[in-house]
Amino acid sequence: MGTLDATGGRRPTPILCPAALQAACPRHPVLFGGPANLMNKADLVQIVATKTDLTRADVSRIVDSVIETIIDAVVEEKKVSLLGFGSFESRSRSARQGLNPKTGEKIAIPAKRVPAFTAGKQFKDAVQGD
Numbered sequence: 001m002g003t004l005d006a007t008g009g010r011r012p013t014p015i016l017c018p019a020a021l022q023a024a025c026p027r028h029p030v031l032f033g034g035p036a037n038l039m040n041k042a043d044l045v046q047i048v049a050t051k052t053d054l055t056r057a058d059v060s061r062i063v064d065s066v067i068e069t070i071i072d073a074v075v076e077e078k079k080v081s082l083l084g085f086g087s088f089e090s091r092s093r094s095a096r097q098g099l100n101p102k103t104g105e106k107i108a109i110p111a112k113r114v115p116a117f118t119a120g121k122q123f124k125d126a127v128q129g130d
Helices: 018-022 041-052 056-075 121-128
Strands: 002-004 010-012 080-082 086-093 096-099 106-109 112-119
Touching: 041 056, 056 080, 056 086, 112 121
Parallel strands: none
Antiparallel strands: 002 010, 080 086, 086 112, 096 106
């Protein structure tokens, strides 16, 4: 059993090393399902399941519920703040003029609401290595 890679070929199912979840382990790196620098939802579910001793099915339902709840709140124009992680909110973009890249013709870009994420201090510090 395995998963399809970008070229449509089969590759082995990812393996997680519990030691790698505790700290960086050069002998036992965490192997994600995709490229080395990409973590998808399935990878996230697998890691959380390993860390919490919950089943992957339970963790998957929890992750789905969290994502759905955040989306619903942002659609209702509520701000979702997760201390240390960041904030999700919707922002309004005003109407503006743009250019068609093929023809150079001016076009009207309508106003719209877009989702936005702002990283929290703890998250920013962790990424910078502080």
